[in-house]
Amino acid sequence: MTPPAHTPPPTPDMDAAATVRMELAGLNALALALEDPSGLGGAFAQAVAVLLGITGRVAVTGIGKSGHVARKIQATLASTGTPSFYVHPAEASHGDLGMVLPADAILAFSNSGETTELADIAAHALRTGQPLLAVTSKATSTLATTATLALTLPAMPEACPMGLAPTTSTLMQLAFGDALAVALLRQRGFTATEFGAFHPGGRLGARLRTVREVMHTGNAMPLTAPDTPMRDVIMEMTHKALGCVGIVGQNGELAGLITDGDLRRALDHDLTTTLAQNIMNPRPLTINPDVLASEALQVMNARERPVTALFVLNPAGQPIGVVHLHDLVRAGVG
Known part of the structure; x- marks a missing residue:
């Protein structure tokens, strides 16, 4: 069987x-x-x-x-x-x-x-x-x-x-x-902002902070006028140590931006006579103060050449702050 x-x-x-x-x-x-x-x-x-x-x-x-x-x-x-x-x-x-x-x-x-x-x-x-x-x-x-x-x-x-x-x-x-x-x-x-208010701790809390919470404001912002000689622009950039200078117009609006990269590319100019408006980028990336810090990081990294700082503007186009990549890293976002 x-x-x-x-x-x-x-x-x-x-x-x-x-x-x-x-x-x-x-x-x-x-x-x-x-x-x-x-x-x-x-x-x-x-x-x-x-x-x-x-x-x-x-x-x-x-x-x-x-x-x-x-x-x-x-x-x-x-x-x-x-x-x-x-x-x-x-x-x-x-x-x-x-x-x-x-x-x-x-x-x-x-x-x-x-x-x-x-x-x-x-x-x-x-x-x-x-x-x-x-x-x-x-x-x-x-x-x-x-x-x-x-x-x-x-x-x-x-x-x-x-x-x-x-x-x-x-x-x-x-x-x-x-x-x-x-x-x-x-x-x-x-909203995500309300969610962030209930999750202030840890990496999640960091990513839910807004740009307003981490940006540099007031005298910490590197700002100058369009007709500023480049020698003085360099002094402002060095003093504020954010790797950039915002160029503001007569009404306080952000008219342009000069970064340390712009300075390097302008070394063939006579820096004693060249003005900020001659080398500034008239269309810089900017951001809203109530955007999440994590979104600011995405904006910085979205370009072929990532940027390290963004000016923060009010509805009138006037700079009210600067957020730097290092600020985001220190806050735990990066």
Whole structure:
């Protein structure tokens, strides 16, 4: 009798690819559901309207793996212009419900919708009339039927081979929460400058600083008139040590720019008689003071011959500052 053929177990890379494909199927199903205005898409739009309409904060909650997702979504909401905080369901039953005020809304994550630890939070919302938004995969669950608005995600199989460990479901929750945060961000008109105000630390904070925050101003700006002899231009450039001099007209507007490169190219001139207007660049690159410092760096590097300094102009075309490449490097942008 021939023994049955032995099927080798899948290799780790096969397992990994299968896991990603199953989770991707969950995300695709979620995207399709969000495109349905009569289903999840319509509920999503209602959720955005509810959260935009409150005068308080969003209390985000969940426990277990859903709790970890809830913490991440809360952090994303807070950093993108939607005031929020995380409340642990178990601690809520022991006094932390006092954190949730009447003007707040509650956003609860639970895949099954039967998480017993969320019962007290749901009851609190019913007593106080706070909006309770439930993100769950079971439309008939206790949480979904108790909620002001049920946001029912597609029921998809977990990537775990036992179908037990939250994998696909938590990824879908995470994507849904991100979609909610981004929709609120767009509706609020939240800007990169506001984002930078919430992220002042580290490299991200540095890249979100504006030119106004790092530029040289006042007497630190190297400036001179068009009829200034080049000998004096060189003295101004040397004294201010920014590698350039701005040439200003009668109304204080920036009429041109002389860089140390321009000086080198003008060495065949008689510097005792040559004037600034004879060698200046009449169309220098300039920048707005409220542009991000990271954008200033891109402007400097965009040309075939990168520049090391940019004059910063007000709406009248008058110089109000100079930003140098070294300033951007010191600020952590470069």
